[in-house]
Amino acid sequence: MDRPPPHAPRPAPDGAPDDGAPPSGGAPGGPVREVPPEVHRRRWAILAVLMLSLLFVVLDNSILNVAVKTIAGPPPVGIGATQSQLEWAINAYSLVFAGLLFTAGLLGDRIGRRRTLVFGTVVFGAASALAAFADSPVELVAYRAVMGFGAAFVMPATLAILMNVFERDEQPKAIGVWVGAVGVAIAIGPVLGGLLLEHFWWGSIFLVNVPVVAVSLTAVALIVPESRDPAPGRIDPVGVALSILGLVLLVFGIIRGGELADLTHPTALLPAAGGLLVLAAFVVHERRTPHPALDMAYFRQPVFLAAVGGITLVFFALMGVTFVSVFYLQSVRGFSPLQAGLLLLPLAVTQLLFAPRSRLLVRRFGARTVCAAGLLTVAACLAAFAAFDTGTPVWAVELVLFAQGAGMAHVMPPVTVAVMQALPREKAGSGSAVNTTFRQIGGALGVAVLGSLLSAVYRGSVEEHLGALPPGARERAGESVEATLAAARRLGPAGEALVAPAQSAFLSAMHVTVLCAAGAAVAGAVVVAAFLPGRRPPEGGRAPEARDAPREPVAGRGPLGSD
CATH class of the missing domain: 1.20.1250.20 (MFS general substrate transporter like domains)
Incomplete structure (x- = not known):
């Protein structure tokens, strides 16, 4: 099953340059982490x-x-x-x-x-x-x-x-x-x-x-x-193995097709198709595992x-x-x-x-x-x-x-x-x-x-x-x-x-x-x-640099909403 979406970003404080990307800093409403x-x-x-x-x-x-x-x-x-x-x-x-x-x-x-x-x-x-x-x-x-x-x-x-x-x-x-x-x-x-x-x-x-x-x-x-995550995720060996296998098979098939000047040749088509199937399995696995x-x-x-x-x-x-x-x-x-x-x-x-x-x-x-x-x-x-x-x-x-x-x-x-x-x-x-x-x-x-x-x-x-x-x-x-x-x-x-x-x-x-x-x-x-x-467009009282600051997410839209 799908997990809930990742941490929603907060708007940048007024005057902080945003460059059109959502901010970091943790979960909504949480304290802003300061660099020592x-x-x-x-x-x-x-x-x-x-x-x-x-x-x-x-x-x-x-x-x-x-x-x-x-x-x-x-x-x-x-x-x-x-x-x-x-x-x-x-x-x-x-x-x-x-x-x-x-x-x-x-x-x-x-x-x-x-x-x-x-x-x-x-x-x-x-x-x-x-x-x-x-x-x-x-x-x-x-x-x-x-x-x-x-x-x-x-x-x-x-x-x-x-x-x-x-x-x-x-x-x-x-x-x-x-x-x-x-x-x-x-x-x-x-x-x-x-x-x-x-x-x-x-x-x-x-x-x-x-x-x-x-x-x-x-x-x-x-x-x-040194820096680290205070609440790190677990390793996903199955996901890693599927991603490597899928990519290797896909690229091998493509290169083999180039060697033969025939992408439909079985030695090219089968590895490439197998790679796509393995990568599809990777996506399914990553959607279901609790530690992707x-x-x-x-x-x-x-x-x-x-x-x-x-x-x-x-x-x-x-x-x-x-x-x-x-x-x-x-x-x-x-x-x-x-x-x-x-x-x-x-x-x-x-x-x-x-x-x-x-x-x-x-x-x-x-x-x-x-x-x-x-x-x-x-x-x-x-x-x-x-x-x-x-x-x-x-x-x-x-x-x-x-x-x-x-x-x-x-x-x-x-x-x-x-x-x-x-x-x-x-x-x-x-x-x-x-x-x-x-x-x-x-x-x-x-x-x-x-x-x-x-x-x-x-x-x-x-x-x-x-x-x-x-x-x-x-x-x-x-x-x-x-x-x-x-x-x-x-x-x-x-x-x-x-x-x-x-x-x-x-x-x-x-x-x-x-x-x-x-x-x-x-x-x-x-x-x-x-x-x-x-x-x-400019909003009343906001600094020019903050005009691109993202809005809070709304249902069915991404973290910046959509224009």
């Missing part, structure tokens, strides 16, 4: 440490994005990973990460967020060192999964601690800085990855995490306070649901297109990993610049308008990729990436605030887990769905040009543009005839893929435009 003075005084130093912890989690994925072409190369340059193995190297991390976030968030609420942060950091650092010396794609996928296990305890702890060291009126600003830290990591990752790949072997992109982890552990021990890993009652709040939907769809589009753009820049345009990393800088730098200040636009125009406009900007930029070819000026690529980053910078902070302030402060670990879980699910499905679509369209376009290859080599060469170019290099001068058709086939596949990604971003804009709060 000694913690309040060092809150920005604590945020800096949390940003460092966030850095290595995000840095790892952004570095890997520029290294996929190198890892796909034959030994000793790479380890000969196929496109599907590269997708699994990315998704093994994301799936374990997403599947364990619920439990990691609950454990943080129960035993202490700093403890889970330290534990996750140690596991992540050890797995990074092992991944650096992987001898095969299978080993790399396995170590990436362990890294995802560690990251599952790091990411939600950082946001949960943030919510417990900042008072409510400063939380939107702090969350904007937290989201901007993601931009820093995204900006540093490709450039650092390119530098490492130019001077060291591919494993250095993982080994670089180790010193960052060591510094982070020291800083956490010295500065970050994910409280489904939260999703009856329209604002919460819209924010989660926006997070999922924007990361679905972003991660899928980032995966595609690396091959465009390196395999088609011929840029080195370092050059490709530098070219991706505008996508990240704009988030660093604009994310911390997005709250000002939200305060003026409302979360609905700002987020919808941001998502439509992202959609337009993704659609612009459909016009890219081998001769597109670099300045045009950079302009599109700059605008795309600016769009994202005005989506992620408001929706994160909406998710986190929908729950009481003592449930910050659970709220952070939900926020990060759907972000990772969106990213994992983006890589799987859009990567598989890219592979399927590419194979269909390039197969007619592979007749000169032996049958076994022909099948492998048709899997990706990098595989085709590698086959062309092995043929010597005779392989030159394959280069132009391979690049043309990739561009055709990329154009289809980015238009699908743009459609996902448009869907996200529709969702947030329908349910996120808008800018309310």
Whole structure:
């Protein structure tokens, strides 16, 4: 049976900035929890440490994005990973990460967020060192999964601690800085990855995490306070197992369909359908169990649901297109990993610049308008990729990436605030887990769905040009543009005839893929435009900043009511 809805939020006090999201602070009518003075005084130093912890989690994925072409190369340059193995190297991390976030968030609420942060950091650092010396794609996928296990305890702890060291009126600003830290990591990752790949072997992109982890552990021990939920929930092992199994089956089926260029093949269709059934069982279980890993009652709040939907769809589009753009820049345009990393800088730098200040636009125009406009900007930029070819000026690529980053910078902070302030402060670990879980699910499905679509369209376009290859080599060469170019290099001068058709086939596949990604971003804009709060008209005697403060819930409506 359904449980009663989660704690209803109270309106913000007059003059307190709300940014269109419901407040935290406990049950209705309860006392407002104050941050201890000694913690309040060092809150920005604590945020800096949390940003460092966030850095290595995000840095790892952004570095890997520029290294996929190198890892796909034959030994000793790479380890000969196929496109599907590269997708699994990315998704093994994301799936374990997403599947364990619920439990990691609950454990943080129960035993202490700093403890889970330290534990996750140690596991992540050890797995990074092992991944650096992987001898095969299978080993790399396995170590990436362990890294995802560690990251599952790091990411939600950082946001949960943030919510417990900042008072409510400063939380939107702090969350904007937290989201901007993601931009820093995204900006540093490709450039650092390119530098490492130019001077060291591919494993250095993982080994670089180790010193960052060591510094982070020291800083956490010295500065970050402990916090926990005084009335924590119990662990839900059945829910965790169902979520992991369902996601793995679903993504495996999608990737397998991309490998075969046939999503209806039994080896693709059956796992995907089984994954959907297991995820449906997960939802039923979570609705019935008294101690759910994910409280489904939260999703009856329209604002919460819209924010989660926006997070999922924007990361679905972003991660899928980032995966595609690396091959465009390196395999088609011929840029080195370092050059490709530098070219991706505008996508990240704009988030660093604009994310911390997005709250000002939200305060003026409302979360609905700002987020919808941001998502439509992202959609337009993704659609612009459909016009890219081998001769597109670099300045045009950079302009599109700059605008795309600016769009994202005005989506992620408001929706994160909406998710986190929908729950009481003592449930910050659970709220952070939900926020990060759907972000990772969106990213994992983006890589799987859009990567598989890219592979399927590419194979269909390039197969007619592979007749000169032996049958076994022909099948492998048709899997990706990098595989085709590698086959062309092995043929010597005779392989030159394959280069132009391979690049043309990739561009055709990329154009289809980015238009699908743009459609996902448009869907996200529709969702947030329908349910996120808008800018309310002035009310007598109320401060402008409080105009978006939520009303008390009424029967049949979400915590903010509906406009």
